[in-house]
Amino acid sequence: MERLQLEETIIERLRTVYDPEIPVNVYDLGLIYRIDLSDDMKQLDVDMTLTAPTCPAADFMVEDVRQKLETLDGVETVNVNLVYEPEWSQDLMSEEAKLELGLL
Numbered sequence: 001m002e003r004l005q006l007e008e009t010i011i012e013r014l015r016t017v018y019d020p021e022i023p024v025n026v027y028d029l030g031l032i033y034r035i036d037l038s039d040d041m042k043q044l045d046v047d048m049t050l051t052a053p054t055c056p057a058a059d060f061m062v063e064d065v066r067q068k069l070e071t072l073d074g075v076e077t078v079n080v081n082l083v084y085e086p087e088w089s090q091d092l093m094s095e096e097a098k099l100e101l102g103l104l
Contacts, residue, residue: 001073003041010035010044013068019050020057024100026065030092033083043077044069049088058082 001009014027014035026032026048034047046065050058062080069078090103098104 001041003037006041006072006074007035007037009072010037010069013072014046014065016068017061017064019055019061021055022051022101024093024097026061028094028097028100030094030097031061031088033086041074043079044072044075045079045081047081047083049083051088053084 011027014032015025017026018024019026019029019031022029029051031048031050032046033049034045036045038044046069048062048065050061055061062082066078066080069075069080090098093101093103095104
């Protein structure tokens with residue numbers, strides 16, 4: 001799989017992970033801060049945050065992201081890092097997510 005195709009697949013997979021309390025995927029919610037694929041495309045590092053630091057679904061969502069990305073062809077290591085800086089805000093959401101939640 002070429003790099004661009006793999007990067008698109010990563011985003012597709014991230015769009016299948018949902019916060020159980022919000023009917024929008026973590027990618028469009030703006031919870032994914034960084035996607036870093038190593039030069040040899042074998043290691044994937046993802047920084048993500050939560051809508052609130054006390055989110056009860058944090059462990060579930062981090063594990064769901066990890067499991068969905070670990071099945072990518074050629075990727076051997078997936079590290080999902082939970083970060084809280086910068087703090088999440090609605091400004092990070094995609095237009096589609098804002099429409100879905102009635103914010104536009």
